Amino acid sequence: MTADGHDKTRKSTVSKSDAVYRALKRAILDQALAAGTKLPEDSIGERLGVSRTIVRQALARLNGEGLIELRPHKGACVAQPSLEDGRNIFAVRRSLEALVVDSLIGKLSPQQIRQLEAHVEAEDMARANDTATSIQLAGEFHVLLAKLTENDILSRYVTELVSRSSLILSLYGRPHSPDCAVSEHRELITALARGDRDKAGALMHHHIDAITTRALLKSQTEKDFPDLLAAYAREEGL
Amino acid sequence: MTADGHDKTRKSTVSKSDAVYRALKRAILDQALAAGTKLPEDSIGERLGVSRTIVRQALARLNGEGLIELRPHKGACVAQPSLEDGRNIFAVRRSLEALVVDSLIGKLSPQQIRQLEAHVEAEDMARANDTATSIQLAGEFHVLLAKLTENDILSRYVTELVSRSSLILSLYGRPHSPDCAVSEHRELITALARGDRDKAGALMHHHIDAITTRALLKSQTEKDFPDLLAAYAREEGL
């Protein structure tokens, strides 16, 4: 079934910590583990049938990618990025995804274009039905684009930023509105396929800005916790 | 001496794996450990007086940052980035350091400008005397700029890329030529201080392009190992 051999042994062969890492990552991005959730090594290991050693490795990796916070002697919990973190992440994304577009202009094969179109098609399919996979696919579109550049560092960073963006969205974003994303993705593919560098760059910038706005929507209505408390304090004359 | 307490206990308090991580990282960036050097967990642990557990954590982290390569059941060795890796790394640096400049324009306090000038001064001092620290300081200038943006993600990525750039330079770059770097850094500070966005952006792009050229110099004269071998094979009629 796979290149390296039988399917049965594969999972056990490719290192357990990797499996735990992926499981935790998916759980976080699916919001099965909400932001701030404590992640005790013992429980996770017991639950997944591995030792703490393995869990620890996975947690260290997730910490490196900013998906969890890891405070000494206090254990791990799902990251709760601040609004400023959100702004920073999207600012970097804007730069890097511009580089993605720039790297891809005039270099996409017909087959790659079909691949992108197929992905957007899948996004469209999931648009109304399945909200969860819809969000996931929207993010993976950007990851796919980044991977097509064959720039490993670029694609690693974009992947990481997209993951963290999901967290931001779950914390501060509006419920969900993937409709525009799909059409924006389509327009971007068209511009890329036509080799229109300026148009593609402008579309990507606009697209990321749109995501940023949606993701950080609550920044105007809802305050950070400390500020929220301060407001109440003022009302009580404290 | 430090914020968190007495100096004596500090080192033992802030986790051993962090210390090992920093030691190995410095050793790699100082080229005390040449690219490709094997890094057996046992030896390192014995040498540094810690258990393999700690060394493993440090190695995993270095692997995440691309400074070492970690192949299953084969152990770790100092990374040997390819020329393509080099091109990719500098391409991403170009984008991100442009964002650094953009973030800093019009936002540098007089004190921060003095800090930057002091750093370049130090670069100038080490220019002729100490080649090793000269290289190090040149890289740290970019790290310092990135940190001044107060964008944690941006500064983390730039730091990582600067580290990996050092590796690239040690593999493919010409011996050393920091003279131009110093003057270019000075010009950049001036443009930043004056708030001249276009000038600063252009300077940074030019500066990174210059570094890229110097770093990947051997790309024209010296081939990759496989290509090199292929050339010999052709000569022998193989």
Added chain:
DNA sequence: TCAGGAAAATATGTATACGAATATGGGAGA
């Protein structure tokens, strides 16, 4: 009833031990 604190329980940090995979070296056979 509530505040303070000590002891127990829990969780993390680190070391060690054992099993598995890979690299190494030597001997048998051609």
Added chain:
DNA sequence: TCTCCCATATTCGTATACATATTTTCCTGA
């Protein structure tokens, strides 16, 4: 002498055990 293969040794992957830090609980005293 060279090649192939098996035994040995080294190194990595993982689990477990012990040490240390933190959280919780519950008791004491005001």
